[in-house]
Amino acid sequence: MMKSKRLLIILSALLALTAMQSCKSYKNVPYFKNVSDSAYMYRNGIEVAAQPYKDIQIQPDDILQVTVLTLDAATTGTGTNGQMDMIQDPLSSSNPLANNANRNIAGYLVDKEGNIELPIAGKVKVGGLSTSDAKEAIRLKVLQFYKEPVVNVRLANFKVTVLGEVLKPGSYLVASEKATILDALGLAGDMTIYGKRENVMLVRRDGDKQKMIRFNLNSTDLIQSPYYYLRQGDVVYVEPGKGKAAATDASMVRTYGIIASTLSLLVIIATRVNF
Known part of the structure; x- marks a missing residue:
């Protein structure tokens, strides 16, 4: 009986671990979470200063x-x-x-x-x-x-590439020159629940170099960034959060939990039969 109790304790611990690892913190999931949800917002809204749009310049190979x-x-x-x-x-x-x-x-x-x-x-x-x-x-x-x-x-070849924790990663042709990083994420089906909204990276060609910029989509400061509007050849990368690894590990933990539960049941049966 003592062995069966110990196995039950181990099983309970495994299940608790699974629950904790599979949970994703909600606080960084919403976009623009610095915007108030007060009654005034629903009635009147607010104005956020936006980065002025600059026309795209035609480049070789366009x-x-x-x-x-x-x-x-x-x-x-x-x-x-x-x-x-x-x-x-x-x-x-x-x-x-x-x-x-x-x-x-x-x-x-x-x-x-x-x-x-x-x-x-x-x-x-x-x-x-x-x-x-x-x-x-x-x-x-x-x-x-x-x-x-x-x-x-x-x-005709205004192409952007979206990689990482999005629903449909890939390269997309954009019909409107006045496209934003939010448009790119929309084309890719939006970020998954595991994408880090506070750490989205933009990679842009700048002459012979590549420039890398990070965005925080939890804040409206994104709209004021000089890199808010896309340029041809931009790459958007959504970094996975810790929850992604935890979710992957959780499936293994669930498997171990099932095995432990089966063994516990067998031990209980064997103990009672011997008794």
Whole structure:
């Protein structure tokens, strides 16, 4: 009987350990937890100063979607609607924000000198420009060939990669240039319960170097960070917390608990039979 009691004590300790290790502290789970949950907040809300957005600059190896429209159909030779699609939209998808980046992207590649080469119009310098400035540069170039052209330009390979403790890690194409780190996490299905909200890392190319920045998503200070808005090629990494390792170990502890419970039952049966 003493042996069975000892086994029962061990089993209880194992179960308690499992419960403690499998629990994740709630205090760091919510985003922006420094925002009050008072009645005033529900009625009026608050304003948080946001980091001003800076236009993305076109870089070598970027891919641009370029579309030219003109009222003179005879000039373009494209039919009665006077539209010349220099490239089809590579981001059309049921998801309006992005789709998986593991696919071929059609468009005009920006060469090492910052140029793209368009049909008829030839080379246009776009490196270092925003897409708005590139649109004007292309419009002035094609004005020589088309009557009253309307030009649209979009970055076609705005790719971000999200790794670590998220639901769907991977690389994603982003349709909107004004995307934030929250958008990136949304594309990846948000962080898992084990992701460290207070320690999310952004890796960004800065010339020949890689810059690393840490964010705390528990605080609204995130919105004021100069790195809040994403740039092409950014990598977001969500570090796993201690709860991840504990959850992995917990499954092993549960297995040991089942084994201990079985052995305890066998000892009790054997003890009573001998008695």
